[in-house]
Amino acid sequence: MKAADKVTGGAFLALGLALVASGLGLPAGVGGQPGAGFFPQAIGGLMAVLACGLLLKRGEDSADESFGISNAGQVAGTAALLLGYLLLWGTGFFVVRTAVFLALALRFLGQGWLPSAAYGVAMSSVVYLAFSIGLNVSLE
Numbered sequence: 122m123k124a125a126d127k128v129t130g131g132a133f134l135a136l137g138l139a140l141v142a143s144g145l146g147l148p149a150g151v152g153g154q155p156g157a158g159f160f161p162q163a164i165g166g167l168m169a170v171l172a173c174g175l176l177l178k179r180g181e182d183s184a185d186e187s188f189g190i191s192n193a194g195q196v197a198g199t200a201a202l203l204l205g206y207l208l209l210w211g212t213g214f215f216v217v218r219t220a221v222f223l224a225l226a227l228r229f230l231g232q233g234w235l236p237s238a239a240y241g242v243a244m245s246s247v248v249y250l251a252f253s254i255g256l257n258v259s260l261e
Contacts, residue, residue: 130175133168140165195230202226215260219245 140161150156190196206222223241228234252258 126175126178130172133172134176137165137167137169137172140168198229199226202229213261216242216245216249219248 142165144158144161144165147158147161148156149158202222202225206218209218212218220238220241223244224234224237227237227240232240249260252260
């Protein structure tokens with residue numbers, strides 16, 4: 122198994138278990154409706170199961186292979202974009218902020234400007250409508 126698979130699988134397993142544990146402290150729900158703890162537990166459980174699959178994956182043994190990131194610039198840039206997006210959370214303008222974030226992230230990863238912008242606007246609009254109309258939850 123590659124060292125990168127071990128590191129990634131372990132990190133996602135820890136994050137998944139942390140999400141499940143944090144969801145246990147939230148309300149379970151009332152009247153057959155999921156409560157605040159449902160999504161963290163569901164996402165964390167799925168993440169932990171998939172991480173276990175990565176950890177248990179059989180592959181070629183590579184004892185001489187060291188862990189390294191070949192596209193460290195893209196990883197760091199994407200992480201910086203995500204940090205900026207999260208720092209602006211709660212400032213309003215969810216659709217605009219999310220569309221700009223998605224367009225910049227996709228452009229940074231090599232997509233063209235027009236597809237990146239179109240995807241950013243479409244996805245942020247769909248998420249906004251799903252939460253505001255479908256779930257009656259404000260993202261602002």
